[in-house]
Amino acid sequence: MKKTDVLVIGGSAAGLVAALTGKSYYPEKDFTMIRKEKIVLVPCGIPYIFGSLESSDQNVIPDTGLEKAGVNLIIGEVTKIDPAGKTCLLADGEQVAYEKLVLAIGSHPVKPKWLKGSDLENVFTVPKDKEYLDLGIEKLQDKNKIVVIGGGFIGIELSDELNKRGKEVTVVEILPHVLGAVFDEELALKAQEVLIDRGVKVEVGAGVKELCGNGKVTSVVLQNGTEVEADAVILSMGYKPNVKLAEEAGIDTNELGFIMVDQYMRTRTPDVFAIGDCAEKRDFITNKVIGAMLASTACAEARVTGMNLYKLEAVRPFVGTISIFATALGEHSFGVAGVTEDAAREEGFDIITASFEGIDQHPGNLAGTHKQIVKLVVAKESGLILGGSVYGSRSAGEIVNVIGLAIQNRMTVSSVLTTQIGTHPLLTGPPTAYSIIKAAEMALRKIRDN
Amino acid sequence: MKKTDVLVIGGSAAGLVAALTGKSYYPEKDFTMIRKEKIVLVPCGIPYIFGSLESSDQNVIPDTGLEKAGVNLIIGEVTKIDPAGKTCLLADGEQVAYEKLVLAIGSHPVKPKWLKGSDLENVFTVPKDKEYLDLGIEKLQDKNKIVVIGGGFIGIELSDELNKRGKEVTVVEILPHVLGAVFDEELALKAQEVLIDRGVKVEVGAGVKELCGNGKVTSVVLQNGTEVEADAVILSMGYKPNVKLAEEAGIDTNELGFIMVDQYMRTRTPDVFAIGDCAEKRDFITNKVIGAMLASTACAEARVTGMNLYKLEAVRPFVGTISIFATALGEHSFGVAGVTEDAAREEGFDIITASFEGIDQHPGNLAGTHKQIVKLVVAKESGLILGGSVYGSRSAGEIVNVIGLAIQNRMTVSSVLTTQIGTHPLLTGPPTAYSIIKAAEMALRKIRDN
Numbered sequence: 001m002k003k004t005d006v007l008v009i010g011g012s013a014a015g016l017v018a019a020l021t022g023k024s025y026y027p028e029k030d031f032t033m034i035r036k037e038k039i040v041l042v043p044c045g046i047p048y049i050f051g052s053l054e055s056s057d058q059n060v061i062p063d064t065g066l067e068k069a070g071v072n073l074i075i076g077e078v079t080k081i082d083p084a085g086k087t088c089l090l091a092d093g094e095q096v097a098y099e100k101l102v103l104a105i106g107s108h109p110v111k112p113k114w115l116k117g118s119d120l121e122n123v124f125t126v127p128k129d130k131e132y133l134d135l136g137i138e139k140l141q142d143k144n145k146i147v148v149i150g151g152g153f154i155g156i157e158l159s160d161e162l163n164k165r166g167k168e169v170t171v172v173e174i175l176p177h178v179l180g181a182v183f184d185e186e187l188a189l190k191a192q193e194v195l196i197d198r199g200v201k202v203e204v205g206a207g208v209k210e211l212c213g214n215g216k217v218t219s220v221v222l223q224n225g226t227e228v229e230a231d232a233v234i235l236s237m238g239y240k241p242n243v244k245l246a247e248e249a250g251i252d253t254n255e256l257g258f259i260m261v262d263q264y265m266r267t268r269t270p271d272v273f274a275i276g277d278c279a280e281k282r283d284f285i286t287n288k289v290i291g292a293m294l295a296s297t298a299c300a301e302a303r304v305t306g307m308n309l310y311k312l313e314a315v316r317p318f319v320g321t322i323s324i325f326a327t328a329l330g331e332h333s334f335g336v337a338g339v340t341e342d343a344a345r346e347e348g349f350d351i352i353t354a355s356f357e358g359i360d361q362h363p364g365n366l367a368g369t370h371k372q373i374v375k376l377v378v379a380k381e382s383g384l385i386l387g388g389s390v391y392g393s394r395s396a397g398e399i400v401n402v403i404g405l406a407i408q409n410r411m412t413v414s415s416v417l418t419t420q421i422g423t424h425p426l427l428t429g430p431p432t433a434y435s436i437i438k439a440a441e442m443a444l445r446k447i448r449d450n
Numbered sequence: 451m452k453k454t455d456v457l458v459i460g461g462s463a464a465g466l467v468a469a470l471t472g473k474s475y476y477p478e479k480d481f482t483m484i485r486k487e488k489i490v491l492v493p494c495g496i497p498y499i500f501g502s503l504e505s506s507d508q509n510v511i512p513d514t515g516l517e518k519a520g521v522n523l524i525i526g527e528v529t530k531i532d533p534a535g536k537t538c539l540l541a542d543g544e545q546v547a548y549e550k551l552v553l554a555i556g557s558h559p560v561k562p563k564w565l566k567g568s569d570l571e572n573v574f575t576v577p578k579d580k581e582y583l584d585l586g587i588e589k590l591q592d593k594n595k596i597v598v599i600g601g602g603f604i605g606i607e608l609s610d611e612l613n614k615r616g617k618e619v620t621v622v623e624i625l626p627h628v629l630g631a632v633f634d635e636e637l638a639l640k641a642q643e644v645l646i647d648r649g650v651k652v653e654v655g656a657g658v659k660e661l662c663g664n665g666k667v668t669s670v671v672l673q674n675g676t677e678v679e680a681d682a683v684i685l686s687m688g689y690k691p692n693v694k695l696a697e698e699a700g701i702d703t704n705e706l707g708f709i710m711v712d713q714y715m716r717t718r719t720p721d722v723f724a725i726g727d728c729a730e731k732r733d734f735i736t737n738k739v740i741g742a743m744l745a746s747t748a749c750a751e752a753r754v755t756g757m758n759l760y761k762l763e764a765v766r767p768f769v770g771t772i773s774i775f776a777t778a779l780g781e782h783s784f785g786v787a788g789v790t791e792d793a794a795r796e797e798g799f800d801i802i803t804a805s806f807e808g809i810d811q812h813p814g815n816l817a818g819t820h821k822q823i824v825k826l827v828v829a830k831e832s833g834l835i836l837g838g839s840v841y842g843s844r845s846a847g848e849i850v851n852v853i854g855l856a857i858q859n860r861m862t863v864s865s866v867l868t869t870q871i872g873t874h875p876l877l878t879g880p881p882t883a884y885s886i887i888k889a890a891e892m893a894l895r896k897i898r899d900n
Contacts, residue, residue: 013882024895042813045875058815061882296873296881303887304868316868324872333877363492365508397877398848402855408869409859418754418766419858422774423746425495427783427847431746432463432511437753445474 001095004032006309007088008071009078009245010104011035012043012128014276014298016061018102021306023069025313032072032096034088039130043295046126047154050137051161056130081249083269100271100309103246103259104302107239107277107293115235117211122232126154143231144168147220149208151178153327155236156191159200160329170201170228172208172220180204182325184340184375186355187389194332203228239293241278254280254289263316265305273309275301284320284407285339285386286347292323324404326390326397331370335400338387338407341377350380352450354442360393362423362430374399374435376413378443380450383412388436395428402436413447416440451545454482456759457538458521459528459695460554461485462493462578464726464748466511468552471756473519475763482522482546484538489580493745496576497604500587501611506580531699533719550721550759553696553709554752557689557727557743565685567661572682576604593681594618597670599658600686601628603777606641608686609650610779620651620678622658622670630654632775634790634825636805637839644782653678689743691728704730704739713766715755723759725751734770734857735789735836736797742773774854776840776847781820785850788837788857791827800830802900804892810843812873812880824849824885826863828893830900833862838886845878852886863897866890 006029008019015033023031041049045059053059066073074096080089087097109125111118122143124136140146144167148159151173159169171178177188178195196202207223211233220228241258252260252268258281259274261267267274274280276298283290307314326335344351355375361368372392379386388403390396406416417440423431456479458469465483473481491499495509503509516523524546530539537547559575561568572593574586590596594617598609601623609619621628627638628645646652657673661683670678691708702710702718708731709724711717717724724730726748733740757764776785794801805825811818822842829836838853840846856866867890873881 017882021891024891042875042880044873044881045813045816048816048875052817053813053815059813294872294881296871296884299881299884300868300870303891307867314864314868319868319870322870324870326872326874326877328874328876333874335872335874335877337872363495363503363509365503366495366498367502394877395845395848397872397874398845398852400872401878402848402851404870404872405852405855405859409855409861411859414764417757418750418764418769420750420769420772420774420854421746421851422744422776422785422787422847422854423494424776424778424783424785424847425492425498426778427776427785427844428851430492431494431744431749432467434746434749441471441474441753 001087001097003097004072005029005098006031006100006102007096007098008033008102008104009088010106010276011037011040012104012106012276013295014302015102015104016065017299017302018104018275018306019071020065020069021303022309023071025307026310030072032074033066034074034076034078034090034096036077037130038075041128041130043128046128046133047157047161049133050158051164056134078245081245083249083251083272086271101273102305103272103274103278104276105242105245105278107241109235110238110240111235112237115208115211117213117217118235120211120213120217121215122217123211123235124232125235126158140232145229145231146234147172147228147230148234148236149220150236150238151175151202151204152181152236152238153179153325156195156329157327158234158236160195160198163198163200170203171195172203172206172222172228174205174207176205178202178204183334183336183389184342187334187391190391191329191334194329198330239277243278246274256289256291258289263319264308264312265301273305275305281321284322287320290321292321294323294325296324297321319408322404322407324400326400328394331393332391333394333396334391335396336387336389337400337404339377340387340389344377344386349386351377351386352380352443352446353377354439354446356435356438356442358429358433358435358438360395360429362425366425372429372435374439376439376443378413380447383414383444383447385411385413385416399436413440413443417444451537451547453547454522455479455548456481456550456552457546457548458483458552458554459538460556460726461487461490462554462556462726463745464752465552465554466515467749467752468554468725468756469521470515470519471753472759473521475757476760480522482524483516484524484526484528484540484546486527487580488525491578491580493578496578496583497607497611499583500608501614506584528695531695533699533701533722536721551723552755553722553724553728554726555692555695555728557691559685560688560690561685562687565658565661567663567667568685570661570663570667571665572667573661573685574682575685576608590682595679595681596684597622597678597680598684598686599670600688601625601652601654602631602686602688603629603775605686606645606779607777608684610645610648613648613650620653621645622653622656622672622678624657626655628652628654633784633786633839634792637784637841640841641779641784644779648780689727693728696724696728706739706741708739713769714758714762715751723755725755731771734772737770740771742771744773744775746774747771769858772854772857774850776850778844781843783844783846784841785846786837786839787850787854789827790837790839794827794836799836801827801836802830802893802896803827804889804896806885806888806892808879808883808885808888810845810879812875816875822879822885824889826889826893828863830897833864833894833897835861835863835866849886863890863893867894
């Protein structure tokens with residue numbers, strides 16, 4: 001039997017960051033990572049191997065970080081965890097004993113059982129599995145009409161990438177707009193408009209009924225009766241946490257099927273942590289369990305875990321998960337941090353919102369100036385910023401991080417108004433009309449006038 | 451005699467934002483702005499009228515905001531303030547009575563008396579004066595060899611822009627590198643390298659001795675004896691606050707010549723505020739008076755003033771000025787927030803610094819991926835982030851705003867480590883190696899190992 005101090009199961013973003021952070025904090029401890037994949041893909045980069053990147057080889061997380069840090073690596077599959085005996089059993093019969101166990105076992109794409117035809121040839125999902133994806137991409141090469149089922153961010157990024165490669169792509173989405181689950185209507189519609197402009201067909205408000213074909217898929221039939229021809233279908237209908245291993249070991253999971261954890265990512269089983277897609281998340285405002293899966297969130301959890309493996313070194317008052325998320329279609333970018341207006345209203349919050357439409361450079365006559373819209377969702381009584389979204393150019397990805405940091409620091413619109421920011425003609429909106437501050441100003445005016 | 455409730459003198463960024471914010475908070479009050487300029491230029495856009503923009507007409511702050519808000523506008527020059535009688539006298543003899551007075555009277559370019567030849571023909575400065583600048587740009591048209599004296603941010607932006615127009619440009623800087631006053635050596639050197647790469651000549655560590663010529667300038671002689679040929683010279687040697695009007699009215703100024711103010715931008719004279727380039731700034735850490743002049747800082751001050759004209763509505767514990775600043779040369783951007791390492795050491799702070807070299811997209815194989823370096827300056831004992839700088843692509847302008855917000859929220863490197871951020875392949879660095887967080891991690895390790 002092998003022995004290690006800290007055993008990390010899973011080698012994607014969360015596992016990697018937990019192992020590296022942990023080894024850095026506890027260099028005297030022996031760290032071992034067990035993962036199934038010989039080669040690990042950058043998770044968020046996966047849609048781009050279908051277009052912008054030449055192949056998945058260009059989207060690999062190298063093992064050099066692990067090697068340099070001295071983390072042992074085992075390529076293999078853990079088939080059983082024994083939390084009482086503090087050992088793991090591998091498929092090849094090997095056993096590994098641990099002091100601390102970190103489950104970073106990820107998620108797998110949903111392939112609904114009710115969906116007739118989902119086992120037809122040329123129907124694919126998007127797992128974080130290089131071999132599967134490489135084979136899929138090869139098979140897609142001579143396919144022209146591709147239907148992507150699910151208009152979430154992976155679905156639309158994938159569609160846009162396949163469209164770049166000259167495919168005829170149709171996105172099917174059951175909600176009234178693509179990205180409708182993450183963005184408020186105005187932003188979702190904007191993204192949809194851009195997607196259509198770029199040549200992707202969109203069937204929204206349209207649940208899928210079945211996939212048809214004789215052996216190979218030939219069409220997708222929607223609930224409304226529409227039939228869309230398809231040489232291939234990609235199911236992008238969400239992900240489910242990988243928890244079988246944990247459940248079989250008696251580690252508690254919550255009502256959404258995620259492994260239950262506290263704010264230090266400790267499960268209810270002693271010395272077992274869970275992080276990333278497989279681990280429970282609670283909304284930072286409502287404290288309700290949510291199903292968010294983001295690599296950036298996973299990495300924040302992984303750092304917390306790495307630091308706190310043997311002692312609660314980095315004290316972390318409960319903060320909950322603030323999903324901060326961005327996507328891009330050509331020169332158009334879309335981002336959101338915290339709650340959307342729809343989510344806040346649904347939750348019963350007494351909110352006001354304010355949207356400011358500005359520019360991403362100044363003066364606006366500079367070549368390449370792009371519209372920039374910032375919307376803030378604000379608690380009416382306290383003025384606390386609960387969420388924000390951005391439409392703009394590439395800088396939108398960092399603007400949501402500014403908003404995210406404001407939320408995490410419990411800033412009010414009033415404090416944002418006196419905040420100092422930096423501006424530059426070629427890099428940001430103008431100092432007189434920086435979008436976040438203007439939106440805060442509008443929000444405060446609405447609160448006052450109410 | 452005209453009467454108004456709030457009189458704002460000065461129509462650039464600070465005056466505009468103070469008037470608009472004030473009118474929004476106190477709509478029942480009558481607001482009047484008096485300014486000299488018929489047409490106001492976007493201050494930070496001025497270097498770009500020498501290259502990227504076709505003319506200064508493309509770099510104008512329109513008066514529509516003032517008109518829409520119902521702020522009265524007088525084009526004219528205030529020649530005397532009577533704080534006791536609460537009136538201002540204009541050059542045309544008109545008098546205006548006020549309840550509250552906001553001085554947003556700006557700054558003027560330094561033209562040192564000791565500099566022989568500075569009155570020769572074709573020697574220019576860079577004031578915020580459209581007519582002067584338009585004339586200067588016209589005169590520069592048939593000039594080829596241009597010497598810019600002063601390698602601060604206006605000097606280098608201007609040089610890069612003139613270089614774009616095909617001019618042969620030399621920047622003369624007395625410090626060892628361009629931008630040496632705002633950036634630490636490594637970033638300053640990087641900017642200098644880029645500038646040289648783009649075709650601008652640089653004479654550093656070289657004070658100017660005199661400008662030579664017979665009527666028209668023909669060369670610049672440096673202290674080291676070097677003579678640089680010049681068809682035109684642009685003096686970009688800094689700015690001084692416009693305070694004559696205030697001093698003559700008995701309004702106190704500080705040892706650096708700025709109008710003294712408290713954290714609500716109130717001068718020591720009742721009912722008189724001062725904001726922007728003419729107003730005193732104190733460093734947010736040292737509380738020492740500093741000479742910073744940034745439009746973004748001016749706008750933050752203007753918002754504070756506008757809100758607090760009649761009552762201290764927006765309470766603002768003393769925060770001081772955190773200069774947040776960015777500039778760009780082609781695809782390379784440079785930013786800084788808070789104190790630099792050099793400044794912190796000079797001040798006697800016990801600091802550690804950490805630099806992380808990452809990328810602005812991920813995976814790095816995506817076309818157009820740009821190097822991104824974040825450096826943090828951290829107080830050793832408390833872990834407080836005192837400053838940070840960024841080298842990268844266009845997103846650097848918002849990354850310094852993330853750092854700036856962390857500083858203003860008094861975040862420590864430890865709290866940054868557990869902060870949630872958002873990432874996207876095309877828009878940001880990777881979730882596993884987001885530059886600010888990696889730099890914080892390195893800083894914390896240094897603190898621990900110390």
